Amino acid sequence: MCGIVGYVGDEEAAPILLDGLRRLEYRGYDSAGVAVHENGGLEIVRAVGKLRNLEKALSDKGLGGTVGIGHTRWATHGRPSEVNAHPHASGPIAVVHNGIIENHLELRAELEADGFTIASDTDTEIVSHLIHRETKAGHDMATAVRRALGHVEGAYAIAVASEAEPRRVVVAKSSSPLVLGVARGATYCASDIPALLPYTNSMVFMEDGEIAVLDEDGFSLSTLRGEPVNRRPRKISWSPVMAEKAGFKHFMLKEIFEQPRALEDTLRGRLDRERADVETAEIGLSEADAKAIRRVILLACGTSHHATIAGRYWLEELAGVPAITELASEFRGRDAVVEEGDLVIAVSQSGETIDTLMAAKEAKERGAKVLAIANVNGSAIPRMADASFYTHAGPEIGVASTKCFIAQLANLLMFSIWLARRRGAMSESEAGELVEGLARIPHLVDERLKTTFDAVSGMVREFSGARDVLFLGRGLSFPMALEGALKLKEISYVHAEGYAAGEMKHGPIALLDAQVPVIVIAPKDRHYERVCSNLEEARAREAKIIGVTTAGDTQTQALCDAFVEVAPTHEALSPFVTVIPLQLYAYCVADHKGTDVDQPRNLAKTVTVE
Numbered sequence: 001m002c003g004i005v006g007y008v009g010d011e012e013a014a015p016i017l018l019d020g021l022r023r024l025e026y027r028g029y030d031s032a033g034v035a036v037h038e039n040g041g042l043e044i045v046r047a048v049g050k051l052r053n054l055e056k057a058l059s060d061k062g063l064g065g066t067v068g069i070g071h072t073r074w075a076t077h078g079r080p081s082e083v084n085a086h087p088h089a090s091g092p093i094a095v096v097h098n099g100i101i102e103n104h105l106e107l108r109a110e111l112e113a114d115g116f117t118i119a120s121d122t123d124t125e126i127v128s129h130l131i132h133r134e135t136k137a138g139h140d141m142a143t144a145v146r147r148a149l150g151h152v153e154g155a156y157a158i159a160v161a162s163e164a165e166p167r168r169v170v171v172a173k174s175s176s177p178l179v180l181g182v183a184r185g186a187t188y189c190a191s192d193i194p195a196l197l198p199y200t201n202s203m204v205f206m207e208d209g210e211i212a213v214l215d216e217d218g219f220s221l222s223t224l225r226g227e228p229v230n231r232r233p234r235k236i237s238w239s240p241v242m243a244e245k246a247g248f249k250h251f252m253l254k255e256i257f258e259q260p261r262a263l264e265d266t267l268r269g270r271l272d273r274e275r276a277d278v279e280t281a282e283i284g285l286s287e288a289d290a291k292a293i294r295r296v297i298l299l300a301c302g303t304s305h306h307a308t309i310a311g312r313y314w315l316e317e318l319a320g321v322p323a324i325t326e327l328a329s330e331f332r333g334r335d336a337v338v339e340e341g342d343l344v345i346a347v348s349q350s351g352e353t354i355d356t357l358m359a360a361k362e363a364k365e366r367g368a369k370v371l372a373i374a375n376v377n378g379s380a381i382p383r384m385a386d387a388s389f390y391t392h393a394g395p396e397i398g399v400a401s402t403k404c405f406i407a408q409l410a411n412l413l414m415f416s417i418w419l420a421r422r423r424g425a426m427s428e429s430e431a432g433e434l435v436e437g438l439a440r441i442p443h444l445v446d447e448r449l450k451t452t453f454d455a456v457s458g459m460v461r462e463f464s465g466a467r468d469v470l471f472l473g474r475g476l477s478f479p480m481a482l483e484g485a486l487k488l489k490e491i492s493y494v495h496a497e498g499y500a501a502g503e504m505k506h507g508p509i510a511l512l513d514a515q516v517p518v519i520v521i522a523p524k525d526r527h528y529e530r531v532c533s534n535l536e537e538a539r540a541r542e543a544k545i546i547g548v549t550t551a552g553d554t555q556t557q558a559l560c561d562a563f564v565e566v567a568p569t570h571e572a573l574s575p576f577v578t579v580i581p582l583q584l585y586a587y588c589v590a591d592h593k594g595t596d597v598d599q600p601r602n603l604a605k606t607v608t609v610e
């Protein structure tokens with residue numbers, strides 16, 4: 001996820017672009033840059049790190065031009081560096097981009113064969129060369145953009161400037177967001193509303209497959225096929241602060257609602273539905289490597305550790321590979337056994353957690369290959385690892401991890417399917433069913449988010465006074481029970497325990513009485529009957545039961561004091577749907593209690609101390 005802005009008017013562009021980028025910094029902040037028309041050419045200024053570095057570079061330059069484009073980056077392809085920062089130039093063309101160009105490797109080879117030199121590791125630079133190739137053939141900027149995008153597969157919102165047309169910016173969109181702002185004598189574009197609110201509240205939301213040419217008198221909008229589009233600007237009534245959270249009360253809630261998007265971006269270009277397989281060329285493991293793995297050791301902390309427990313179950317059940325999970329802090333310094341043929345998977349949203357980093361390093365020193373699953377491109381853990389498989393959830397601002405967790409689940413499942421196929425552990429039809437099911441998950445999650453939120457909000461008043469809460473699940477629902485309990489603890493400060501449902505009678509049952517809500521995760525899977533027996537055991541101790549049940553499961557719902565319905569899925573996919581009501585339960589309790597949801601006491605987003 002990145003932020004893009006553009007401006008055409010009669011004021012100095014650089015401060016307006018910089019201000020817009022500051023308001024979009026939540027979308028990415030590892031490098032930034034602008035291109036401004038200046039004395040007949042395009043002046044490009046880029047800087048690694050926070051925006052203040054770009055601000056410093058710009059103040060040294062003193063640009064006076066009144067037309068330009070800007071970008072704040074959240075690296076997806078290529079580590080954060082000045083050469084990988086946007087705008088990317090090719091001849092007279094400069095481009096900023098938010099999204100992922102799926103066929104960039106193929107296009108890179110094609111452009112190199114045409115004599116273009118590609119300086120960066122990014123997918124975006126390819127777009128600037130494609131447009132340049134078209135302008136060299138004599139097309140104006142808008143036609144060149146239209147023709148160039150005809151070659152591109154993937155998600156994009158782009159803004160383009162050309163030295164040949166110094167009073168215009170051309171923008172286009174497919175999947176990634178883009179909004180235009182209209183004011184007297186000035187036209188703007190941005191990835192999101194907050195960047196534009198100080199300048200105008202008159203906005204146009206672009207749709208997928210549309211292109212617009214901006215000048216100081218407004219914009220002309222059409223489809224990429226060339227049909228004109230007539231859309232009038234709408235008045236937006238948001239305050240800048242509300243807009244940053246896109247109207248949500250907290251970043252955490254916004255991020256819970258962004259999960260369909262995080263999943264879509266993480267799955268994009270990786271599910272091969274035709275061949276019932278997963279595309280993991282980016283990891284760089286061969287078929288032989290897949291077959292040579294004797295055991296997988298999954299290392300992580302906190303929420304990421306819960307994702308690894310689901311990962312372990314998938315690796316064992318789907319790929320037949322022995323797998324263990326280790327809390328990174330416990331793996332360290334206790335001479336854990338690492339053997340030849342061990343693959344270590346280090347999972348970390350931030351990619352910086354010191355315990356995970358050091359544990360993975362220790363394992364590497366003892367001869368294991370390390371694969372990183374991280375959300376932050378170029379962070380410490382991917383840098384030390386032998387290979388990386390990134391999640392694409394975009395920056396997570398709320399301290400309690402939600403969308404990164406669901407994206408980690410997606411990567412762990414995709415890796416398990418890939419391994420299962422290479423090791424002959426999964427038939428084509430089994431893989432086909434799973435790949436199809438996984439491709440539908442973003443939609444299934446999206447479909448129920450709002451009703452789940454309403455259902456959970458409606459029940460918290462009754463339960464939010466509880467001092468202790470027990471979460472129970474079996475199989476893949478066990479790590480979700482752990483995750484539900486952790487979420488509740490960290491943001492609402494209510495004591496909660498996640499337990500394997502079968503373990504309840506070995507101790508925690510002693511805690512149960514009418515004051516203790518028990519949240520039972522009971523999707524219709526192979527553990528269903530036994531989980532229902534555990535539910536009955538808790539009910540017999542007068543505990544209040546909140547069920548997370550498959551839609552239409554009236555039999556279990558009749559046993560619950562309250563319940564939430566989740567979509568029926570392939571049994572291996574249930575965590576993607578069962579975790580949502582648990583996240584929302586924690587959020588609603590915390591919000592009801594009035595705690596600091598986004599920055600809970602004593603916690604930090606990235607834990608770089610041991």
Ligand code: F6R
Nearest residue numbers: 302303304348349350353400401
């Ligand atoms: C909880 C949470 C933490 C992190 C843990 C590891 O909501 O976010 O438990 O999961 O600190 O962080 P990463 O994934 O960055 O290694």
